[in-house]
Amino acid sequence: MDFPLIAAIATPAGTGGIAIIRLSGEGSWALTEKIFQAKEPFSLKTAAGFRLHYGHIVDGGKVYDEVLLALMKENQSYTREEMAEIQCHGGFLAARRVLELLLAHGAKLAQPGEFTKRAFFNGRIDLSQAEAVIETIKAMDEKDLDFSLTRLKGDKGRSFLKIRDDLVALIAETEAVIDFPEDGLDDTVADTIQRRVKSLIEEMEGEIRKAEEGKIYRQGIATAILGKTNVGKSSLMNALLSEERAIVTDIPGTTRDVIEDTVLLSGIPLKIKDTAGIRETEDPIEKIGVDKTREAMDKADLILFVTDRDDGFDAEEREIMAAFGGKKVIVVCNKSDVVRYDQDKMKAAAAPYPVVFLSAKEKQNLDTLGETVQALFMAGEISQNSDEWVGNLRHKEAFLRAKSHLQEVLQSQEERMPLDFQVIDLRAALEILGEIDGVTISMEIIDRIFSEFCIGK
Ligand SMILES: Nc1nc2c(ncn2[C@@H]2O[C@H](COP(=O)(O)OP(=O)(O)OP(=O)(O)O)[C@@H](O)[C@H]2O)c(=O)[nH]1
Numbered sequence: 001m002d003f004p005l006i007a008a009i010a011t012p013a014g015t016g017g018i019a020i021i022r023l024s025g026e027g028s029w030a031l032t033e034k035i036f037q038a039k040e041p042f043s044l045k046t047a048a049g050f051r052l053h054y055g056h057i058v059d060g061g062k063v064y065d066e067v068l069l070a071l072m073k074e075n076q077s078y079t080r081e082e083m084a085e086i087q088c089h090g091g092f093l094a095a096r097r098v099l100e101l102l103l104a105h106g107a108k109l110a111q112p113g114e115f116t117k118r119a120f121f122n123g124r125i126d127l128s129q130a131e132a133v134i135e136t137i138k139a140m141d142e143k144d145l146d147f148s149l150t151r152l153k154g155d156k157g158r159s160f161l162k163i164r165d166d167l168v169a170l171i172a173e174t175e176a177v178i179d180f181p182e183d184g185l186d187d188t189v190a191d192t193i194q195r196r197v198k199s200l201i202e203e204m205e206g207e208i209r210k211a212e213e214g215k216i217y218r219q220g221i222a223t224a225i226l227g228k229t230n231v232g233k234s235s236l237m238n239a240l241l242s243e244e245r246a247i248v249t250d251i252p253g254t255t256r257d258v259i260e261d262t263v264l265l266s267g268i269p270l271k272i273k274d275t276a277g278i279r280e281t282e283d284p285i286e287k288i289g290v291d292k293t294r295e296a297m298d299k300a301d302l303i304l305f306v307t308d309r310d311d312g313f314d315a316e317e318r319e320i321m322a323a324f325g326g327k328k329v330i331v332v333c334n335k336s337d338v339v340r341y342d343q344d345k346m347k348a349a350a351a352p353y354p355v356v357f358l359s360a361k362e363k364q365n366l367d368t369l370g371e372t373v374q375a376l377f378m379a380g381e382i383s384q385n386s387d388e389w390v391g392n393l394r395h396k397e398a399f400l401r402a403k404s405h406l407q408e409v410l411q412s413q414e415e416r417m418p419l420d421f422q423v424i425d426l427r428a429a430l431e432i433l434g435e436i437d438g439v440t441i442s443m444e445i446i447d448r449i450f451s452e453f454c455i456g457k
C-alpha cells in the first residue's frame with residue numbers, strides 16, 4: 001500500500017535527555033538528507049541501516065540541533081517502510097523545532113498509533129500484536145507486561161491455534177459429507193460433530209476465562225472492605241499495605257471517607273477501598289461516609305466483609321450481607337488473636353461465602369486471605385504458567401460470539417436441521433476467530449483499536 005510520509009515526536013513531552021523524532025514512508029531518507037549535515041561524510045546511497053550518524057540539523061544556514069540520525073531500510077523497520085529516527089536534545093523546544101522543519105518539508109504529522117497501524121497494514125504484525133504494543137506500553141504490573149510481551153512476539157499460544165485448526169478441520173469434514181451425501185448422514189457423523197463442537201466450546205471457555213484473568217492483572221480486582229464499625233477494617237487495609245495508611249482507633253466510626261490503594265496479594269493486584277463502618281447514625285459527616293460505603297460496595301468485584309463476633313452475625317450484619325447480591329465475597333473473621341471463634345459455626349453462618357480467620361493487628365494468616373482470593377478469581381493455570389498467551393477483552397468478546405455460533409450448531413443438530421445450516425454457523429465462528437489477529441476485521445474496529453495509541457508509536 002502507498003502511504004504518505006509521516007513524522008512525529010515519539011518520546012513524551014517534557015524535560016529529558018533526548019527526544020526522538022520518527023519518520024516513516026517513502027522519501028524519509030531523502031528528506032533527512034535535505035536537513036542533516038553529517039560530521040563524517042556519508043551518502044544515502046551507501047548508508048547502512050541500523051547505524052547512527054552524528055551531525056546537525058541545518059536549514060537555510062540555521063543550525064536547529066545537534067543530533068544522531070538512524071536510518072532504517074524498507075522491510076527492515078518498525079513499519080516495514082523506509083524510516084529515519086532523529087535523536088535530538090530532550091525538552092520541548094528542540095524536538096518541536098525539528099518536527100516543524102520536517103513538516104515544512106512535506107512530511108505529514110502522524111496520527112496516534114499510525115506507525116504501528118502501518119506495521120499492521122504492511123503485514124509485519126497482526127492485530128493482536130498491534131494491541132500487545134499498546135498493552136506493553138501501558139503495562140502497570142510485571143505479569144501484565146509478561147502477557148503483552150508474549151503476545152507481541154506473535155505467539156498466539158497453542159490453545160488458540162489448536163481451536164482454529166480443529167474448527168477448520170471440522171468445517172472441511174462436514175462439507176465433505178455434504179458434497180458426498182452417498183456416505184450418508186448417519187448418527188455416527190452427527191455424534192462426531194457434536195462431540196467435537198462440545199470440546200471446541202470447552203476450549204473457548206478456557207480462553208474466555210484466561211482473558212478475564214488477564215483483565216485482573218491489567219486492572220486489579222476492585223475490592224471493598226466492608227463491615228460494622230470497629231471490626232478492624234482500617235487495620236486490615238493497613239496490614240495488607242504494610243503501612244499505616246488508614247487511621248485506626250478503638251472509637252467506632254473512625255473512618256469517615258473512603259481510602260483507596262493498590263496491593264499485591266499472592267501476586268494478584270487488588271484495588272482496595274477501606275470504607276466507613278456501616279451503622280445507623282445521626283452524624284451528618286458519618287452519614288455521607290456510609291453512603292460512600294454503599295457506592296464502593298456497588299462498584300466492587302470483591303467484598304471483604306469483616307466481622308469480630310464469635311457467635312455468628314447480628315441483625316445489622318445480616319442486613320448488609322443481604323445487599324451483596326451475586327458479588328464475590330470473603331468473610332474475614334478478624335481479631336483471631338483475641339476472639340475465640342467457633343470456626344464451624346462461623347463457616348455455616350457465612351455460607352455460601354468462604355471464611356478466613358485472621359488477625360489484622362498481628363498480621364496473622366494474611367496468606368490464607370490471598371489464597372482464598374486466588375481460588376475465587378483464578379482457575380490456577382495462568383498464574384503458574386506466565387508463558388501462556390492471554391487475550392484481552394476484545395478477544396474474550398470474540399470468543400463469546402464464536403461460542404454462541406457453536407451452540408447454534410448443537411441446537412440445529414437437536415432440531416435435525418440439514419448439515420448446511422450447521423456449516424454456516426461453523427464458518428461464522430471461524431470468521432469471528434479471524435478478528436483476533438485481524439484476518440477478517442472491519443475498518444471500524446481497526447480504527448477503534450488504534451485510537452488508544454499515543455502519537456509517535
Ligand atoms: N486484638 C486485635 N485488635 C484489633 C485487630 N484489628 C483491629 N483491632 C482493633 O480494633 C479497633 C478498631 O480498629 P479499626 O481498624 O479502626 O476498625 P474499623 O473497622 O476501621 O473501624 P471504623 O473505621 O470505626 O469503622 C482498634 O482498636 C484496633 O486496634 C486484631 O486483629 N486484633
Ligand SMILES: [Mg+2]
Pocket residue numbers: 233234235246247254255275276277
Ligand atoms: Mg476504619
